[in-house]
Amino acid sequence: MAYLExxxxxxxxHLALLLSIVVGGTAAVHAAMTKNDxxxxxxxxxxxxxxxxxxxxxxxxxxINRIRHDHISEQRNKSLKHDAxxxxxALANLGAIAPPQFESLHVLGDRVSHFPLCNGNNIQMxxxxxxxxxxxxxxxxxxxxxxxLQSYIFDNDSVGRQIADALARARERGVExxxxxxxxxxxxxxxxxxxxxxxxGIPVALFMTNPxxxxxxxxxxxxxxxxxxVVDGTVAFTGGMNVREEFLTSIAGAETCGDTHFRVQGPVVxxxxxxxxxxWEFTTKENLPFKSWCGSTRGAPMPQVPARAIRSGPDRYIVxxxxxxxxxxxxxxxxxxxxxxxxxxxQVLLGAINTAARRGITVDIVIPxxxxxxxxxxxxxxxxxxxxxNKCRVWRxxxxxxxxxxxxxxxxxxxxxSSNMDPRSLRLNFELDxxxxxxxxxxxxxxxxxxxxxxxxxVTLEGLAAIPFRKRLRNRVIWLAxxxx
Numbered sequence: 182m183a184y185l186e187x188x189x190x191x192x193x194x195h196l197a198l199l200l201s202i203v204v205g206g207t208a209a210v211h212a213a214m215t216k217n218d219x220x221x222x223x224x225x226x227x228x229x230x231x232x233x234x235x236x237x238x239x240x241x242x243x244x245i246n247r248i249r250h251d252h253i254s255e256q257r258n259k260s261l262k263h264d265a266x267x268x269x270x271a272l273a274n275l276g277a278i279a280p281p282q283f284e285s286l287h288v289l290g291d292r293v294s295h296f297p298l299c300n301g302n303n304i305q306m307x308x309x310x311x312x313x314x315x316x317x318x319x320x321x322x323x324x325x326x327x328x329x330l331q332s333y334i335f336d337n338d339s340v341g342r343q344i345a346d347a348l349a350r351a352r353e354r355g356v357e358x359x360x361x362x363x364x365x366x367x368x369x370x371x372x373x374x375x376x377x378x379x380x381x382g383i384p385v386a387l388f389m390t391n392p393x394x395x396x397x398x399x400x401x402x403x404x405x406x407x408x409x410x411v412v413d414g415t416v417a418f419t420g421g422m423n424v425r426e427e428f429l430t431s432i433a434g435a436e437t438c439g440d441t442h443f444r445v446q447g448p449v450v451x452x453x454x455x456x457x458x459x460x461w462e463f464t465t466k467e468n469l470p471f472k473s474w475c476g477s478t479r480g481a482p483m484p485q486v487p488a489r490a491i492r493s494g495p496d497r498y499i500v501x502x503x504x505x506x507x508x509x510x511x512x513x514x515x516x517x518x519x520x521x522x523x524x525x526x527x528q529v530l531l532g533a534i535n536t537a538a539r540r541g542i543t544v545d546i547v548i549p550x551x552x553x554x555x556x557x558x559x560x561x562x563x564x565x566x567x568x569x570x571n572k573c574r575v576w577r578x579x580x581x582x583x584x585x586x587x588x589x590x591x592x593x594x595x596x597x598x599s600s601n602m603d604p605r606s607l608r609l610n611f612e613l614d615x616x617x618x619x620x621x622x623x624x625x626x627x628x629x630x631x632x633x634x635x636x637x638x639x640v641t642l643e644g645l646a647a648i649p650f651r652k653r654l655r656n657r658v659i660w661l662a663x664x665x666x
Contacts, residue, residue, distance in 0.1 A: 200234075204233065205229050205234070207237070208237035208241070212226050213226055278486070278619075280514070280593055283512060283593065283594060285508070286508050289505065290489060290491070293504050294489055296452045296489045296491075298488070298616075299448035299449055299487065299488065300448075300487050301481055302446065302448060303447055304446075304447075304615075304617055304622055306442075306625055306629075307441070309428055310427075310430075311429060311430055311431075313422055317344065318347045320410070320418070321351055322347055322350070322351070323412070324356045324412045325356065326356060326474075327413055328348065328410070329361075329457045329458075330344075330358075330360045330410045331362075331405070331408065331410075332363075332407075332408050332423055333363045333366040333405060333423055334362075334423035335360070335362045335366070335423070336369055336426065337370040338425065338432075339426050340424055340426040341374050341377075342377065345381060346381075348383050349383060357473060357474070359461055360378055360386075361385070361386050361388055361461055362375065362387055362388065363406070364388060364389055365404055366405075366423070386465045403611075405610070405611045407599055408420060408442075408613070411450060411454045413476045416444065416445070417444075417446075418445070419599075420441055420586075421441060421584055421585055421597075421598065421599055422441070428440055435581075436581055439582070440584040441585040441629070445488075447485065449489060451475055453490050455490075456492050456613055486618060487619075488615050488618070489615065491505055491596075491614045491616055492611075492612070492614075493600065493606075494610065494611035495609060495610075500607065502607060503530065503607045505614075505616065506530060506533070506596070507533050509590050509596065510530075511537075512590070513542050513591055514591055515592075516589075516591060517543070517588070518545045518587070518626070518627055519544070519587075520630050521546075521601055521603075522582070522585070523552075523554065523557050523561065523601040523606075524548050524561050524601075524602050525561055525663050525666065526607075527604060527607070527664075531564075531567055534568060535567070535568060535571035535573065538571045539571055539572070543574070545574050545630065546573055547576045547630055548575065548576070549577065549582050550577040550579050550638065551582050553582050553584075559660070563656035563657045563659070563660035564660060565645060566645050569641065569645075576633070576634050576637035576638065578636070578637045579636055580636075583633075589623045589626050589627050589630070591623075592627060593620050593623055595619065595622050596614060598614025598615055599612045599613050600612040
């Protein structure tokens with residue numbers, strides 16, 4: 182023992198050097214061999230080599246994808262497909278519903294999603310918490326068999342407690358209830374809603390336990406950003422809205438935040454449920470019985486439209502949304518409308534957007550004038566000139582923060598759900614979206630976006646150049662870290 186203490190005291194610099202070489206070298210090799218994006222690989226190797234001890238620790242926390250690439254629910258997805266009739270699943274003639282250029286996008290969706298594009302769906306847009314939360318609570322109150330609820334943030338506030346009470350009443354009626362909340366998203370309120378749910382006897386689980394325990398980490402990776410409520414396997418709610426009272430005018434008043442959610446009926450409900458079932462099994466190892474959770478999807482009210490779920494995340498479905506958007510921008514012929522609270526597309530998506538604009542397509546991009554994530558807003562501002570120079574029109578809305586994530590193409594195709602247009606959503610988080618072929622829904626979304634544009638401020642190159650140099654430099658420095666914001 183004395184000899185070891187002597188070696189440690191005399192040769193600790195050499196031992197520290199050896200340790201840093203082994204740890205740093207191992208981490209650098211891992212980054213080089215596992216990162217598919219050359220910029221990410223170079224960045225992580227650089228961080229590790231410049232700080233051989235601290236760098237590997239940062240890489241361990243933020244750089245390693247610990248998510249399994251196998252999907253234990255793949256066989257269940259096949260069962261979900263077989264449960265519906267062939268008429269529900271087959272899309273006989275897309276050309277009768279959407280312009281011809283969307284046929285290639287249909288094929289792309291088949292290969293990206295692995296869910297079929299199904300007829301017979303009814304999709305209703307809900308604006309803000311004033312429409313969304315009462316509709317969700319009403320559906321929960323009518324539940325007879327099962328309720329599956331998943332959210333990134335589920336606050337312990339007036340809205341959260343109303344939903345928790347409705348879930349408890351359903352549980353007392355004998356309804357099977359499961360609630361899945363992201364581990365970091367659960368920390369946005371104190372005490373967390375999980376305590377109340379467990380007190381009421383509601384099964385609740387946290388997705389991907391927070392690596393730093395009690396800390397709230399808004400820029401953490403590998404989070405479940407999905408928002409979905411499925412009741413009796415027949416009606417679902419999905420979109421961009423978390424469970425938070427800041428979306429209710431009766432609570433937030435003039436500071437009410439905006440968002441958009443969707444009420445869904447039809448075969449796509451089973452696709453949304455399938456994603457929840459996998460996430461629940463991944464988190465808790467509980468295999469939910471198929472028959473008791475999947476109801477009949479037939480008989481959705483008119484109008485009925487083709488739609489499918491698109492899942493994406495750091496697993497086998499990585500860059501699913503990224504690929505769908507590349508295809509959608511490529512087939513556009515008239516007008517692209519994008520609304521996103523966090524507009525930070527990578528260079529590939531920027532190229533697709535700019536190429537569409539250079540082809541003569543009108544491209545409108547709507548972003549918040551007030552943003553809830555300051556660093557993202559700085560980075561976003563630093564990148565706007567890259568789309569404006571290529572004739573895209575960028576608009577900053579006035580008023581309160583709007584969390585909506587909406588995209589339409591040529592008044593016929595819509596992409597809605599939880600995905601932001603930033604690296605975190607497109608590569609690092611688990612997201613859930615829908616593509617919908619419907620002129621009615623697309624025009625409803627376009628009207629919503631156009632109304633915001635009428636009361637928005639146009640972002641111009643002159644306006645960006647007028648920003649003081651110190652702020653432009655700050656924005657640019659933060660933009661360098663945009664893949665990790």
